[in-house]
Each structure stands twice: as structure tokens, then as C-alpha cells.
Amino acid sequence: MILPKSYADELHAAVSYSASDIDGLRLGYRWTDAWQPLPASWLAAIGSPRVHYEAAINSWKNTQESSERINALTFSPVLQWRLTDWKQPLYLEAGIGVSLFDEQQLAGRELSISFQFEDRIGLSWEYNQESKARVSLGYSHYSQADLAKPNDGLDLWVLSWHVPL
Numbered sequence: 001m002i003l004p005k006s007y008a009d010e011l012h013a014a015v016s017y018s019a020s021d022i023d024g025l026r027l028g029y030r031w032t033d034a035w036q037p038l039p040a041s042w043l044a045a046i047g048s049p050r051v052h053y054e055a056a057i058n059s060w061k062n063t064q065e066s067s068e069r070i071n072a073l074t075f076s077p078v079l080q081w082r083l084t085d086w087k088q089p090l091y092l093e094a095g096i097g098v099s100l101f102d103e104q105q106l107a108g109r110e111l112s113i114s115f116q117f118e119d120r121i122g123l124s125w126e127y128n129q130e131s132k133a134r135v136s137l138g139y140s141h142y143s144q145a146d147l148a149k150p151n152d153g154l155d156l157w158v159l160s161w162h163v164p165l
Contacts (some may be wrong), residue, residue, distance in 0.1 A: 012056075014160035016140070021107045022154065023062045028056030030078070037077075041076070049079040054095070060154070062107040071105040072142070074099040074118050083123075091124040091134075099142060111146035119143075122158065134162040 001160050014026035021027060031053045036043070076097020082100035083090045099116040122138020138160070143153030 012162040016156040024060035026058045031055045052078045058163045070101045070103045072101045094121045101158045105144045109152040110150045132164045136160045
């Protein structure tokens, strides 16, 4: 993708783990400080977070049966609150987005349809003040909000490395 730097400034790579015998990888692209869909007064009411947009490719496998795999494309707005005034700050991040899965079952989890919501929350630490590189630990949940039955969903712990461009 060739986009102006101000609208396309971060790559991230992540590994994920689930107690439901699922491990995965994620590669994503974050547009920071882009278009703000909400009035500034609404954002001020919830602590004035920065709004980012993120697209990613995910791939998860069943750790008990490695040939069983599921892939997803995701898009999510992400709200980011700075929690500390340290030189190497800590952030809280949260978002709700959409996903398109290529399969509907993994490790005994029945998703029923390809369309899923992606809910996430996590802490991110900017460990390098010069480059603004960060590591984050978060929790992600994928489900389709009972649009179809069953709706087992996926729950994952995610460790990410973020590198500004």
C-alpha cells in the first residue's frame, strides 16, 4: 500500500494463544490519527482517546491437529488512551471491529458463519522513545453476536510488536 505517511504509519506482528488449543499469528497495518468519526465532545467525555484504524490478516491453527486452520481478515477502529506521563508511556487500547473468516469451525469451536465481530482490549508500552516502537498484551474475542447458532466464538491472548514506519 502506498499512502501518505500521516495516514499509514504503523505495522505490527503478533502471536496469539487460546486455552482452547488454538495458536495464531497476525500481521496488521494501522492508520493513526486519521479521520475522526465522532465529535470531539464525545471523545472528551470518554477521556479524549486517539482514534486509529487497523486492518490485519490472522491465521490460527488447532494445536492438537495442525492441519486444521482458520484465517481471517479484520478491520477495526481502535481507541487509545495514554495512561502515564513517562518518557516510555503506557497506553490502554480498546476496539470493536469486523472480521471475515474463511472457515466456520476450529478446535471444536463452532462459529456458524464467516462474519464475526472482533472485540479487543489491551495494554501497550512504548519502550523506545525515539522510534515509538511498542509491545502490547491484549485479549481478543471473536463472535457473531448470536446472528446464527451455535456461537462458540474464539477467545485469545495476543502479544504484539508495533513498529512505526
